[in-house]
Amino acid sequence: MTDPIADPASSPPEPVESPAPDSAVSSVAASVSVASGVRDSLDAFERGIAPIVEVESVRKVYLHEDKPLEVLKGVSLRIYPREVLSIVGPSGAGKSTLLHLIGTLDVPSAGRILIAGADVTRMSNARVAALRNETIGFVFQFHHLLPEFTAIENVMMPGLIQGAMRRTELAERARSLLQQVGLESRATHRPSEMSGGEQQRVALARALVLTPKILLADEPTGNLDSTNSHMMHELFFKLNELHGTTMVIVTHNEALAARVPRRVKMRDGVIVEDERHADTLPAAADRLATAPDTAV
Numbered sequence: 001m002t003d004p005i006a007d008p009a010s011s012p013p014e015p016v017e018s019p020a021p022d023s024a025v026s027s028v029a030a031s032v033s034v035a036s037g038v039r040d041s042l043d044a045f046e047r048g049i050a051p052i053v054e055v056e057s058v059r060k061v062y063l064h065e066d067k068p069l070e071v072l073k074g075v076s077l078r079i080y081p082r083e084v085l086s087i088v089g090p091s092g093a094g095k096s097t098l099l100h101l102i103g104t105l106d107v108p109s110a111g112r113i114l115i116a117g118a119d120v121t122r123m124s125n126a127r128v129a130a131l132r133n134e135t136i137g138f139v140f141q142f143h144h145l146l147p148e149f150t151a152i153e154n155v156m157m158p159g160l161i162q163g164a165m166r167r168t169e170l171a172e173r174a175r176s177l178l179q180q181v182g183l184e185s186r187a188t189h190r191p192s193e194m195s196g197g198e199q200q201r202v203a204l205a206r207a208l209v210l211t212p213k214i215l216l217a218d219e220p221t222g223n224l225d226s227t228n229s230h231m232m233h234e235l236f237f238k239l240n241e242l243h244g245t246t247m248v249i250v251t252h253n254e255a256l257a258a259r260v261p262r263r264v265k266m267r268d269g270v271i272v273e274d275e276r277h278a279d280t281l282p283a284a285a286d287r288l289a290t291a292p293d294t295a296v
Contacts, residue, residue: 049080049081050080050117051078051079051080051114052079052080052081052115052116052213052214052246053077053078053079053102053113053114053115053214053246053248054077054078054079054113054114055075055076055077055078055098055101055102055111055113056076056111056112056113056114057074057075057076057110057111057112058072058074058075058076058098058101058108058110058111058112058113059072059073059074059075059108059109059110059111060072060094060097060101060106060108060109061109070269071094071097071269072094072097072098072101072108072269072270073268073269073270074111074270075094075098075111075266075269075270075271076111076271077098077264077271077274079102079246079248080246081213081244081246082240082244082245082246083246083247083261083262084236084237084240084246084247084249084260084261084262085247085248085249085260085261085262085263085264086249086250086251086256086257086260086262086263086264087099087248087249087250087251087264087265087266088250088251088252088254088257088263088264088265088266089265089266089267089272090267093266093267093268093269094266094268094269094270095250095266096218096219096250098266099216099218099248099250100218101113102115102214102216102248103132103136103138103216104120104128104131104132104136107121108121115131115135115136115214116135116213118131133158133162133210134210134212135212135213135214136212136213136214136215136216137207137208137210137212137214137215137216137245138207138215138216138217138218139200139203139204139207139215139216139217139218139220140203140217140218140219140220141218141219141220141222141223142223143191143196143199143200143202143203144203145191145199145202145203145206146191147190147191147192148190149190150187150188150189150190151178151183151186151187151188151189151190151191151194151202152171152174152175152178152187152188154191154202154203154206155174155177155178155202155205155206155209156170156171156174156209157206158206158209158210159173159174159209159210162210170209173209174205174209175187177205177208177209178202178205180205180235180238180239180242181201181202181204181205181235181239182201182231183198183201183202183205186198186202195228196223196224196228197224197225197227197228197231197232200220200221200223200224200228200232201231201232201235204220204232204235204239208239208243208245211243212245213245213246214245214246214247214248215239215245215246215247215248216248217236217247217248217249217250217251218250219250219251219252220232220249220251221233221251221253221256222251222252222253229253229255229256230255233253233255233256233259236249236256237259261276261277262274262275262276262277263275263277
């Protein structure tokens with residue numbers, strides 16, 4: 001499907017592809033000053049409760065069989081530092097589309113998205129890539145581990161591609177994350193030697209190895225049984241508390257959605273509910289219980 005843009009003067013840049021491993025190092029190296037600016041902006045956001053993510057009147061329209069298909073219909077949302085929220089709703093509601101737009105994996109047809117105050121819909125591809133590498137981690141329904149590498153090597157992979165850290169330091173951080181997700185003893189095992197739940201926990205550790213401020217998870221427990229799903233749920237709260245990572249989780253899992261401090265429900269491309277539950281707040285998110293209304 002393609003994305004029709006009605007007004008070229010106000011249209012966002014072309015959709016940004018994740019950099020391939022061969023080009024990622026040079027892309028990041030060329031954007032060192034940009035990444036430093038992103039970090040300064042994020043640090044400023046940490047000093048208050050200004051939103052780390054702002055979605056403003058975002059629409060997403062695809063062309064399907066030469067007919068426009070509007071997937072998002074003017075969505076507005078504010079997400080605060082250290083917050084944990086779930087996005088729920090029926091299939092086709094626009095949940096994953098919204099997540100991909102926040103993650104800069106796609107661009108809106110209209111509206112804008114700000115990450116730590118920076119309007120990503122007006123950035124060049126290089127700046128968007130630098131911000132994504134610096135700021136956002138991803139966990140998907142399928143773990144996408146590289147089968148020929150061990151658990152610790154898979155966790156290290158984003159840092160190896162980026163080349164911004166010494167290998168010994170990166171290995172130490174990866175080992176620490178594997179310990180935090182209960183897999184230190186599996187560090188030298190390849191994916192084929194691990195269960196589905198263990199593979200997904202490795203993917204979670206990998207998403208955090210570059211200490212992103214935002215973690216986006218798209219159906220992270222969709223392929224797991226109830227026991228492993230529960231373990232992943234606990235890890236989200238634990239890692240939020242340990243690292244202060246803002247977490248946005250698209251899920252059909254009602255048990256997880258019920259436990260998350262904030263629940264955003266979508267239907268037919270719009271947000272129909274946005275609720276906070278103070279009695280479910282993890283310690284790291286306590287201060288958000290009385291944050292301002294997030295609807296823009």
